[in-house]
Amino acid sequence: MSTAQTGFGNVAGRTSRQPWWRDAVVYQIYPRSFADANGDGMGDLAGISAKLPYLKNLGVDALWLSPFYASPQADAGYDVADYRAVDPLFGSLADFDGLLARAHELGLKLIVDLVPNHTSDEHVWFRQARTAAPGSPERARYIFRDGRGRGGAQPPNNWQSVFGGSAWTRLAGPDGRPGQWYLHLFDTRQPDLNWDNPEVRAEIVSVLRFWLDRGVDGFRVDVAHGLVKAAGLPDWSARSAMVAGSALDNRENPVPAAPPYFDQDGVHEIFRQWHRVLAEYPGDRMMVAEAWVEPAERLFAYVRPDEMQQAFNFGYLLAGWDAVRMSRSIDESLLAAATVGAPGTWVLSNHDTVRHTSRFGLSDPTSYPKGIGAEDEQPDEELGLARARTAALVMLALPGSAYIYQGEELGLPEHTTLPAEARQDPSFFRTGGAERGRDGSRVPLPWRAADRGYGWGSSRHAPWLPQPASFARYAADRQVGVDGSTYEFYRHALRLRAGHGLGHGSLVWSDAHNPAAGILSYHNHSLLVLANMGKGPVPLPAGYRVVLASGPGTADGGVLAADAAVWLLPNGS
Template structure:
């Protein structure tokens, strides 16, 4: 595997021993790049990405211009849910390498001036975890079982689940165990797959274990944690049934509404993050907690980032906003107001490992609304790839001009589309299998990314192996064919990130510009004017030096689905 040139990279080592003044912390304006380890770079040749592969490719991310990397789970795991089923929180799964490999990655990242954020999964662990195996062996009423959500079943013989909750991945959220004497026994809760039993966060033992896990990684020099399912740890007392779904709505769809679901966004969950905040405060260097909390409206999501809790929360309201100017202006205003009300920066995100890539979403007839079921060969509404990429480039250029912190998902800087034509037999997402193929799930955005157009597996793996098959079309998206091409998506991202840093847009403010129609998002942030034209007609280019254009201009006009940055007077 060839390494990226480092000759043009400025090395600015990260110093963890120094904390910034309040309000000046690095994470307030950072651009953070999500690495999905299985699919980023494979140094071993087994077809699965690993930590050594990531380390080799880090200079490319320094060259791109991001400030930090977030690593999706690389802990020990049976990999039934791609690492989100953890069997040891304080070790590296052998498919990704060793703790020594992590230390080498951390050191290289810090040498390049990149912070390192790891993914923590506190809602559930793997059913293979020794803690859960001990609970199974200990039996009903034991302290070991109280670490998890075990309950007696309903019905004359306990043959019915304790309530009507359904798994987010499809099917029942309860699984019955067979006790040591061979008889059917209690049921355990798993909001996700049956191999992912939920912890009982009302048990102090669980709190203490996770304090130790936090300190293990903080002592190892990580800069923070992205917290998976941060809104789901606490369940409502009594575990009541969920109300019947509304007309035309499945129970699973109804369960995604935080106000109506007894295991989302319970008030007690905030006590957990106040506790974690105190743990991070023991360490210097502005360590960060970021919440994956699917909570709306934004005013409620902001509760996760009050001054004594977490530092960031993903802005899923922004991610889910269609490519419509009035709705974008509204969500930008609402985001900034909600997070500023608690003294936190807004975050911005368009893609991640759980949703259809935004270059494909924006090519759908729904104009960017994220399909909950994914996209596959049998999906009727297939994206227009050309239109999706054009809008995706414009959307990214708008997002990177906004104040606050932005998250990028690996491969979006290449303009990668969702991989749709995956055969059923190669799919690995448990959502696909638990719904008997009715929900395609997330495999399409997790296909290993292309680095070199003529290399085996497009440079992902020297052996040519790839845990999910890469389409032949990835050849034209490979990093080496885009690098240095001013018209490429890679160079657009590099330019935007460089200008963002130069003009300090991450710590700026939005000032809406008058005189534009409803189909235009027009704003000023510090010394940069941003015009995003979502309408059908071209828009006049403002006076000033052109800094950035997501697509070619037409006769001095901003064409449809194009964003430009102009130097303000």
């Protein structure tokens, strides 16, 4: 019997010595698509506040809010114009304070997004930089360079934007003639900050303190691995991919695994400074890194004891529906986490990925498409949902912390037939539509099946992204309190997870574990997880009773159906 353990002990339940984030189930809220209180078609903070009882009933421990800051919304708020202001689209600072207070009253922690790699081009700093001279303090806050070639007409290097196209844009000088270039690893309207500049470092620490002083419990750090660029900005002949992180395959011209603008060692001193800032505040404040870093050892460097507390496990997300890949990712992650005393941080979907309910319904359920359009293969919706519920049972029994993306608890699929004219993701436009983009995972949630926009908008305002007709059957009012619904399935799983202290347990692969045959099985405390990712039914173990199955009828007659999972406890327990 092989084993993999977290090293956090085997006492069920959280103790007073264990910070809340070590086993927290965190629910990601994409504010523009969660709930619309004022009927303008855009989600808002008041809408989130109104739905907090829904989330408390679900059984999550914390909420993570994607950006709600003042922004021109060129990249759905990840282009921040003012880090200390709420965009009027979402409400006001008073609305935020009310949301935070209400969440705390309900016992929910609140994490906010921090976007430190870049600002909006409408941030006051960049507006000053546009009109400042080369070499000025204003331009030193960003990464400006002279161009190459005759008259500086070529970009300073060959870096490509994660969203497609060149990572450089040229500005005109005061006389109207072409001038310097500025770096943007993402959209043209998201200029990268220069983290070699002490003024930049001091400003973001001030931003941290602003939100900590208001009472937030932590930060999700966007592009945490991208703040520091290699000295000299050397050429790099490939393009990095969103979430996957590693270089795209380039067999004719091999390139290093990590580009010179990601995962540079210098980022760690930044996070050590931030760690010291958070330590000044009570209540186990935390940070979670969005870091597309490989291998696992490099990722877990971000969560050493004096840096961040968590890092998203994108290797696990990218394993797809495959028992061998999933099992290997679990082993590698728990081993790497144990070396630094960090918890595993598990995730299946987020706002940057095709929802796993749809990925798992593709003919290749390990594939990772950059969005799905009407012209592409359409997922098997029923199969994808069955597999998604199975994957949820595998993930939610793992030791450590888990993240749920909004709508996952409803079983929402990707919107795979969005018309081109409705799309808003800059990656769609910068790649000429070659990448369908992330809009399909960001469609507003369905709350009431019979209402216009499924509970969104008003007679004058439709939802900011159109919803597919299929969303009616996934609406929350058809699931909350309904036996067998995906919402109630998640609620039951989270209650069992908390009651059995699974987040603070240890994983031991069971005798039934056989990834090559599609069987993934492990013990955590007294709970036995059995997931059948193979082609045919498998027998249930003797001496155990089923306490939760991934779907109705999947564990009848002493066998477990394919594409299904169960949680089991010993008879008599």
